Each structure stands twice: as C-alpha cells, then as structure tokens.
Amino acid sequence: MTDSVAGISGMIIEKLLANPKVPRDIDGNSKIVEDLAFDSLAVMNFVMEIEDELDVSVPLDKLADIRTINDLAGCLHTLKVAHA
Amino acid sequence: MTDIFAKHQGLREAYEGLTAASPRNPFEVVIERPISASVGIIEGRETLLFGTNNYLGLSQSKKAIEAAVETAETMGVGTTGSRIANGTFGLHRKLEAKLAEFFRRKHCMVFSTGYQANLGTISALVNKDDVLLLDADSHASIYDGAKLSGAQVIRFRHNDPVDLEKRLARLKDHTGAKLIIAEGIYSMTGNVAPLDKFVDIKTRHGAYLMADEAHSFGVLGAHGRGVAEMQGCEDGIDFVVGTFSKSLGTVGGYCVTNHDGVDLMRLCSRPYMFTASLPPEIIAATMAALEDMQARPELRTKLQENAARLHAGLQKVGLKTGEHVSPVVAVTLETVDQAVGFWNALLENGVYVNLSLPPATPDNRPLLRCSVMAAHSPEEIDRAVAVFGEVARHFGL
Ligand SMILES: Cc1ncc(COP(=O)(O)O)c(C=O)c1O
Numbered sequence: 001m002t003d004s005v006a007g008i009s010g011m012i013i014e015k016l017l018a019n020p021k022v023p024r025d026i027d028g029n030s031k032i033v034e035d036l037a038f039d040s041l042a043v044m045n046f047v048m049e050i051e052d053e054l055d056v057s058v059p060l061d062k063l064a065d066i067r068t069i070n071d072l073a074g075c076l077h078t079l080k081v082a083h084a
Numbered sequence: 085m086t087d088i089f090a091k092h093q094g095l096r097e098a099y100e101g102l103t104a105a106s107p108r109n110p111f112e113v114v115i116e117r118p119i120s121a122s123v124g125i126i127e128g129r130e131t132l133l134f135g136t137n138n139y140l141g142l143s144q145s146k147k148a149i150e151a152a153v154e155t156a157e158t159m160g161v162g163t164t165g166s167r168i169a170n171g172t173f174g175l176h177r178k179l180e181a182k183l184a185e186f187f188r189r190k191h192c193m194v195f196s197t198g199y200q201a202n203l204g205t206i207s208a209l210v211n212k213d214d215v216l217l218l219d220a221d222s223h224a225s226i227y228d229g230a231k232l233s234g235a236q237v238i239r240f241r242h243n244d245p246v247d248l249e250k251r252l253a254r255l256k257d258h259t260g261a262k263l264i265i266a267e268g269i270y271s272m273t274g275n276v277a278p279l280d281k282f283v284d285i286k287t288r289h290g291a292y293l294m295a296d297e298a299h300s301f302g303v304l305g306a307h308g309r310g311v312a313e314m315q316g317c318e319d320g321i322d323f324v325v326g327t328f329s330k331s332l333g334t335v336g337g338y339c340v341t342n343h344d345g346v347d348l349m350r351l352c353s354r355p356y357m358f359t360a361s362l363p364p365e366i367i368a369a370t371m372a373a374l375e376d377m378q379a380r381p382e383l384r385t386k387l388q389e390n391a392a393r394l395h396a397g398l399q400k401v402g403l404k405t406g407e408h409v410s411p412v413v414a415v416t417l418e419t420v421d422q423a424v425g426f427w428n429a430l431l432e433n434g435v436y437v438n439l440s441l442p443p444a445t446p447d448n449r450p451l452l453r454c455s456v457m458a459a460h461s462p463e464e465i466d467r468a469v470a471v472f473g474e475v476a477r478h479f480g481l
Binding site: 042048059060 | 220230236238239241255
C-alpha cells in the first residue's frame with residue numbers, strides 16, 4: 001500500500017484524520033499549511049511520524065517545495081524508490 | 085504596489101490576539117535596571133529575576149566589572165573592524181588561548197555572539213554535498229546555520245539515540261560528510277542530551293559530532309566544561325560551541341576543537357569575517373568572568389542546590405515540570421490563555437519568568453521557563469515557589 005504515490009497519500013490522510021483538529025473533508029489536493037492550519041513546526045513533526053512508517057528521512061529543504069498532501073506523498077515515494 | 089508587510093498578516097493577528105488578552109505586552113517587559121544579579125526593577129517594583137540565563141550571577145562579577153572599566157579606559161570601547169582585518173587585538177588572541185586551555189583543546193575561535201558561533205561554525209563545516217543531523221528541538225541559531233550552509237538537513241527525535249542511529253543507517257551510501265548537532269542543556273526545557281550515547285553512534289557511523297553547550301558551559305561538569313565533561317565523553321565531541329552570554333554574564337561566542345582544519349575557518353566563515361569583533365572591554369570582562377568561574381567552583385555546587393530546590397518546590401505545589409533537575413525548570417501549561425494569565429500574575433506578585441509560546445516550545449504547549457542562579461538565596465527561591473503556588477491555586481490548577 002505504500003509502494004505507490006496514491007497509496008502513500010491514503011496513508012498520510014489516514015494518519016492526519018487520527019488528529020481530531022484536522023478537518024474531516026481533506027483529500028490529496030488539500031494544502032497542508034492553508035487547509036490544515038499546520039505551522040512549519042507542525043509540518044516537520046508530522047513528517048517525522050510518516051518517515052518511520054516508510055523508513056526514509058525527508059531533508060528539510062525538500063519540505064519547502066511541498067504544498068499539498070499529494071506533493072508530500074510524491075516526495076516520500078521518490079525517496080523510498082531511491083532508497084530501495 | 086504589493087504591500088511588503090502583507091506576509092506578516094498571520095503574525096499580526098496572533099500578536100494582537102495575544103496582547104489584547106494580556107494586561108501587559110509580554111514582549112515588551114523592561115527591566116529598568118538590575119539592582120543585583122537576582123533582583124531588578126520592573127514597573128517600578130523590586131522583582132525577583134527567575135527568567136535570565138545568568139546562571140552563576142557573573143553579569144555582576146566585581147572582577148569582570150573592574151576589568152571592563154580598566155580596559156575601556158586604556159583601550160577604548162570598540163574595535164571598528166573584522167577579526168581578519170583591524171579587529172583582532174592582543175586581547176582576542178589571549179581569550180582564545182585561555183578558552184582553548186580551559187576546554188583542553190588545541191584551537192579556539194571567538195565570535196561576536198553565540199548565535200554567530202553556530203552560524204559561523206556550521207556554515208563553514210558543511211556544504212551542499214554534506215548532511216546535517218539535527219536534534220529536532222535545536223535552537224534557532226542551529227537551524228539558521230544549517231540553512232546558511234546549504235547542507236541537507238535531517239532532524240532526529242529530541243534526545244533519541246535510537247532515532248539518530250536509524251537515520252544514519254539510512255545514509256550509509258551517502259558520500260558527503262555527516263555532522264550531528266546536539267545541545268548540552270536544552271534552553272526551553274532544561275533537558276540534558278545523552279552526548280555519551282551520540283559519541284558511540286557517531287563513531288560507529290563515521291560521522292562528526294558538534295555540541296552546543298550554551299546553557300551547560302560553567303554549569304555542568306566538575307570543571308564547568310559542560311555535559312560532555314559530566315558524561316566523560318569529551319574526546320568524542322569534535323566541536324564544542326557555546327556562548328559568553330549565559331554563565332559568564334557578558335556577550336560573545338566560541339568554538340573549540342582539536343581538528344587543525346579549523347584554521348581555515350577564519351577565512352571562510354562569513355559570520356566570523358563580515359562583522360565587527362567584540363569590543364576590548366567585553367573581552368576583558370569575559371576573561372575575568374572565566375577566571376572568577378574557575379576560582380569559585382562553589383558557584384556550581386550552589387547552582388545545583390538551587391536547581392534542586394526550585395524543581396522540588398514547583399513539583400510540590402503541584403505544577404508540571406520536566407524530569408531533569410537542571411538550572412532551567414520549565415512549567416508546562418495547557419493553553420496559551422492560561423499561560424499568559426499565569427505569567428502576568430507572577431509578575432504582578434514580584435516574580436519574573438520567561439513566557440515561552442508555541443511554536444518556540446517543543447510540543448506545542450506553552451511554558452513558563454524559570455531559570456535559577458547561584459546568586460539566588462534559599463529565601464528567594466522559596467518566595468518564588470510560594471508565589472507560583474498562590475497563582476496556581478487562583479487559576480484552579
Ligand atoms: C542553545 C543556544 N545556542 C546559542 C544561543 C545564542 O547565544 P547568544 O545569545 O550568545 O547569541 C542560545 C541563546 O540564545 C542558545 O540557547
């Protein structure tokens with residue numbers, strides 16, 4: 001389930017929905033900062049949780065280009081493929 | 085024309101929300117003047133200072149004051165130049181030699197602030213081909229140095245050797261240099277880093293290790309060399325960075341190391357080169373404060389006793405503090421409104437502490453950051469604890 005961008009995106013959404021403060025209607029196109037009201041620290045801390053799941057580390061400069069959940073999934077997928 | 089300040093709208097709203105709910109602006113506290121290390125005049129009242137970084141009380145050291153006055157009278161008040169041009173006086177060299185000797189290291193570079201020591205050391209040591217592994221709760225100066233360096237930045241979980249090792253293992257095919265950075269004592273929570281464990285890990289994985297002992301220099305270790313000395317792992321720490329602005333009570337920063345390669349850092353570290361060097365009276369005061377600190381190890385003993393007294397006292401009145409007994413004791417509260425109310429009430433009752441709000445705090449909760457000094461008397465600590473207890477009861481905590 002975590003070997004495709006869509007699979008990773010679904011996993012991210014599932015993890016996000018475990019937090020009651022996150023709006024219920026999010027999807028892959030939701031913007032992490034604007035739609036989820038995450039500040040930069042919250043984004044970094046959330047990414048740490050997914051890193052463990054996928055056994056990758058996301059360098060901070062990569063986070064700068066990420067706006068949506070799908071962007072994040074794409075980035076994680078690229079790292080996972082490179083690492084495999 | 086695009087409004088250049090439009091980007092601050094979110095910040096403005098947060099700021100206005102916060103200041104509207106607070107009888108005074110927490111970012112604009114004025115200490116009209118200190119009357120001793122532990123007492124200052126705030127809003128016309130004598131106020132107990134429990135939110136400084138003056139751990140040994142040396143900002144008021146007689147010897148440091150005399151050294152500053154005498155040096156200002158004989159050498160003037162500034163250098164007007166960079167360390168690599170006209171800004172190195174004999175005194176700068178002397179302080180570097182003294183610090184190298186104190187830390188038992190071959191080399192020392194002095195910077196104009198601790199912030200610049202981090203910026204200047206990190207940005208000179210690594211570049212885009214390298215990887216930095218930073219403790220997630222690192223100080224802003226470490227994050228900023230990382231940005232300036234252009235290196236890849238990977239965060240590991242706060243004080244977590246297992247997480248660090250996992251991340252290093254993922255980097256096993258990386259060809260660039262790897263630099264791990266951790267602090268000694270964390271400034272917001274008082275947590276102490278497991279530097280000894282990080283040394284084991286860096287050795288196994290062929291990485292370098294830098295420790296920022298800003299809050300532990302002069303505070304921990306039998307001689308005050310910090311957490312690395314306390315944990316007996318100094319040989320495994322490649323670079324130690326720190327500041328004079330806390331235990332020594334002046335201003336400025338340093339990096340000490342045994343690596344000969346740092347000689348050239350003086351010619352490529354931009355935060356070292358492109359700023360004026362410290363004024364001579366500051367260097368003289370810093371040297372005198374360092375001598376004072378070495379001559380009076382009892383200050384460290386007193387500080388530890390005071391830390392234990394404050395920590396136990398705050399726990400006894402039912403407040404939530406960190407587990408480490410260190411000179412920084414953070415009281416964790418749940419909501420920002422509660423923290424702002426609590427902080428104002430403390431100040432109105434004569435106790436100043438630091439109000440620390442997310443995102444500058446580790447886990448998104450507000451903190452009342454208290455710090456203790458060797459200069460506090462037991463009565464002053466008990467008084468502060470009593471005020472904390474009264475305010476907590478008032479707020480139903
Ligand atoms: C961990 C840490 N490093 C560096 C600094 C910067 O030191 P300075 O105040 O000398 O710039 C501080 C304090 O602000 C700090 O807490």
